[in-house]
Amino acid sequence: MxxxxxxxxxxxxxxxxxxxxxxxxxxxxxxxxxxxxxxxxxxxxxxxxxxxxxxxxxxxxxxxxxxxxxxxxxxxxxxxxxxxxxxxxxxxxxxxxxxxxxxxxxxxxxxxxxxxxxxxxxxxxxxxxxxxxxxxxxxxxxxxxxxxxxxxxxxxxxxxxxxxxxxxxxxxxxxxxxxxxxxxxxxxxxxxxxxxxVNGPDEVYERLYKKVIQRNEAYYQKYPEDVDRVKKIVTLLQKFGDSTVRLSSEGSLSARRFQQLGLQFGAHGGIDTVHELVLRASSDLSQFGHLTRGTLSSIEQSLSFDENILYSVLHEPIYCQGTASNWSAERIIQKYSEFSLPKDGPIYFTGEMMYPFMLNAYSELRKVKAPAELIASYADWPSxxxxxxxxxxxxxxxxxxxxxxxxxxxxxxxxxxxxxxxxxxxxxxxxxxxxxxxxxxxxxxxxxxxxxxxxx
Structure with a gap:
């Protein structure tokens, strides 16, 4: 009652x-x-x-x-x-x-x-x-x-x-x-x-990764010139390592964080939004050899994980009933080589998935890393x-x-x-x-x- x-x-x-x-x-x-x-x-x-x-x-x-x-x-x-x-x-x-x-x-x-x-x-x-x-x-x-x-x-x-x-x-x-x-x-x-x-998120991500692959294919079909642009951006980010490209929030822009821009693909106009960010970043590289503050700020603002930490920490547990999530998206992505780095073909963006690397890449999530790991391993969720x-x-x-x-x-x-x-x-x-x-x-x-x- x-x-x-x-x-x-x-x-x-x-x-x-x-x-x-x-x-x-x-x-x-x-x-x-x-x-x-x-x-x-x-x-x-x-x-x-x-x-x-x-x-x-x-x-x-x-x-x-x-x-x-x-x-x-x-x-x-x-x-x-x-x-x-x-x-x-x-x-x-x-x-x-x-x-x-x-x-x-x-x-x-x-x-x-x-x-x-x-x-x-x-x-x-x-x-x-x-x-x-x-x-x-x-x-x-x-x-x-x-x-x-x-x-x-x-x-x-x-x-x-x-x-x-x-x-x-x-x-x-x-x-x-x-x-x-x-x-x-x-x-x-x-x-x-x-x-x-379902009782846990594994089957959810099995299906959603396939949908994200389809959206990547639609993205590159509309903007084929972005295949090379994305590769060059990712190559730069991998060259300097996961923590060298600093953001104003004190977080860092790694290649995997850049891949998370695919979160936008599920919305109306999302493919165009990602293209605009890729175009801006590519223009920076061709002119200056690095990403400018304005470009980094635009990328940062498009991913609001620091502002909404519940979104990150509880995203997988919203599917859990009597099971632990155990970083489901990270485990399931290993089955899909389309998202791997480095890669010979087009580099695919990920979608609405949470990964343990985020607890280091995002400054606010870094502060809650230990409790987030405990939540990921917790199994006694009620129905x-x-x-x-x-x-x-x-x-x-x-x-x-x-x-x-x-x-x-x-x-x-x-x-x-x-x-x-x-x-x-x-x-x-x-x-x-x-x-x-x-x-x-x-x-x-x-x-x-x-x-x-x-x-x-």
Missing amino acids: IAAAKILEQRTHLVPGKLKITEHFFEVPRDYTKPSAGTLKLFARSARKAERPADNSDPEDKKRSQLPWFVYLQGGPGFECRSPQNNAWTNTILDKGYQLLCLDQRGTGLSTPVTASTLGLRGNDPVQANYLKSFRADSIVKDCEAIRKALTADYPAEKQKWTVMGQSFGGFCATTYLSFYPEGLKEVFIFGGLPPM LYSLPQLAQNTVPVYAAVYIDDMYVDFDFSMDTAGRIKGCKTFVTNAMYHDAVRSRVDDVMKGVWALRDDVMD
Whole structure:
């Protein structure tokens, strides 16, 4: 039984676009099974229409404040939410009669953020590792339930359920929600986030590496001149070693770190983004024989692992149920010579995979190397999903599934959709993983058509 979160503070402001934005702070247990382990402060912003923005005494305002809730769960893990006025889909949700809640998941944004410095305050390496175990989907959905109960305490009982929208990892969280707390859910929307029903990440990466190879092939087909450019850049980086090319963050640009730019390939325009970086770096080499600060800064900013350490440290454990990840991506990549260095043919970029070398190459990750290694070897992860519950699910579920998704395998997604009773899918080969940002009108239209039975 999850108790309601303690509301610490709520302040409302008007923003351009006739939106009423409320900033919420809540207090919840860090470990719901052990309340004595301390608390976390969670932050969220809610939005609703401000039809009469200057009149706080509006008698209709209380009625509007009890509109049904629609909570958004950000992808990641480890990324905060944008403020509602900065999301292209906010007005779509509000126009459908909801009020929107954008939650900074625990450890992100203003929700007791996990950084190298804040983690260091917790104690020694084992204590830090134990603390990090509290930031997976199983804890996030408990936070959601606690917040839902706090925000709907004055609602009639029949209106206390809310709607969840999950993007990418947010969809993983939504599926965990369906598994263990379906009583709090009215309906669920998932965008590129139907999780694989696996106990560990090995099979996930077996499939995703193959998709990354396809994206590399598409990249070099579009920009064949980049084959030689990338080779020259990698040759330079290998010549000077893993720690010689210093970055402003005090990290270093190794050849393997440069390969990680392939993370961009899974998004709309990602191939072009990588090309722009390669072109800039190649131009530097032809003119000066080294990479300039501006180029290094652009490469550094395109990979945000230092700013979101949960993304790196917990990325493999988000798949774990009773197993250790043991640096799965590093083990599986050995099967794919396409990514090896040095290499005679085109050098392939990697994708959304985490590797132990990152704990030396990235300055912030370097500071959490010991607890990260402990997390990689930890095996006693609790279950994230209940297959029996999903099989008897009664909550309406609508999911966008992308055939060419480089981050979440299509076949795994469709298998999971089949395991969730009543799940309807909008399947497309015309969009990539970030469609909810880059193709928002098209993907929203497709998914909401499922909900409104237009496609039946």
